[in-house]
Amino acid sequence: MKRILITGSLGQIGSELTIRLRKDYGVDNVIATDIRHLEGSPVVEEGHFEILDVMDREKMSEIAKRYEVDTIIHLAALLSAVAEAKPQLWWDLNMSGLVNALEVARELNLKFFTPSSIAAFGPNSPKDYTPQDTIQRPTTMYGVTKVAGELLCDYYHTKFGVDTRGVRFPGLISYETEPGGGTTDYAVDIYYEALKNKKYTSFIAEGTYMDMMYMPDAIDAVIKLMEADPSKLKHRNAFNITAMSFGPEQIAASIKKVIPEFTMDYEVDPIRQGIANSWPNSIDCTDAKEEWGFEPRYDLDRMTEDMLEKLSVKLNIDDNDLVLN
Numbered sequence: 001m002k003r004i005l006i007t008g009s010l011g012q013i014g015s016e017l018t019i020r021l022r023k024d025y026g027v028d029n030v031i032a033t034d035i036r037h038l039e040g041s042p043v044v045e046e047g048h049f050e051i052l053d054v055m056d057r058e059k060m061s062e063i064a065k066r067y068e069v070d071t072i073i074h075l076a077a078l079l080s081a082v083a084e085a086k087p088q089l090w091w092d093l094n095m096s097g098l099v100n101a102l103e104v105a106r107e108l109n110l111k112f113f114t115p116s117s118i119a120a121f122g123p124n125s126p127k128d129y130t131p132q133d134t135i136q137r138p139t140t141m142y143g144v145t146k147v148a149g150e151l152l153c154d155y156y157h158t159k160f161g162v163d164t165r166g167v168r169f170p171g172l173i174s175y176e177t178e179p180g181g182g183t184t185d186y187a188v189d190i191y192y193e194a195l196k197n198k199k200y201t202s203f204i205a206e207g208t209y210m211d212m213m214y215m216p217d218a219i220d221a222v223i224k225l226m227e228a229d230p231s232k233l234k235h236r237n238a239f240n241i242t243a244m245s246f247g248p249e250q251i252a253a254s255i256k257k258v259i260p261e262f263t264m265d266y267e268v269d270p271i272r273q274g275i276a277n278s279w280p281n282s283i284d285c286t287d288a289k290e291e292w293g294f295e296p297r298y299d300l301d302r303m304t305e306d307m308l309e310k311l312s313v314k315l316n317i318d319d320n321d322l323v324l325n
């Protein structure tokens, strides 16, 4: 990758990936785009930023040509629970946006990344240690578009030679952007509430295991995959990756090590619980490790300490009574 166009730069992944790519590849070599403008955001203020609706293929192509990019990282998307509330809108946005980005990549011979998700698996995929290659019959519109996206990206590679690559992200935990509409977002909300109120009411039931990853590991994975030797890739769209699998009770126990007075109770949201129940308990990421050296650095306790430290600064909350190692 030399010069990169990112769609959805103001989203949960985009807001951190944009900053990291500017650091690693040079501010001038990263063109951040989003459908909205956000006054004061470093994504907007500290480098190239363009307003782009991914439904507008002409404008995407014009920006890619004007900046002479060699890579598109296509992140513009909604998350599972929001998508489930508006399934037809989600299909249109996600699939038309993806086809537009793939067409620009084909037309200009660009490298291409877009994320899939553990949501690409369904109730009859093996639940534990879900293999890289197995049955994928998701029961959410979010999952349906993720499987369709994986197949479309593989098609563009096989049929047109586009260098498409992707990962199936687990739930991503980060502190830069507010949690928004995801099923795994309870694992983000909980840190905010732990600091603000020392208690949390989980909308996901005890014992509901899902794969998770801290955002720094997700950002590392995107860059490592995009820089990997293509001759080593037996898979492309998309690689299983995960750092940990836990349920609400485990993350609560991890927070209690830092905030001993923290307590949690449950008020299960049937919609997001239903989505979570359809996803794997844990996935197997052996192929990502073997084909391009995927190696996460954060486990649950290390993530908890870093999240609480960084969030206490962001929320301007005194961290003196945090028990940190």
Ligand code: VAH
Pocket (backbone or CB within 6 Å): 079, 080, 081, 117, 118, 119, 169, 170, 171, 172, 181, 182, 183, 184, 185
């Ligand atoms: C969501 N955070 O909850 C996203 C992700 C695997 C979960 O796709 O919708």
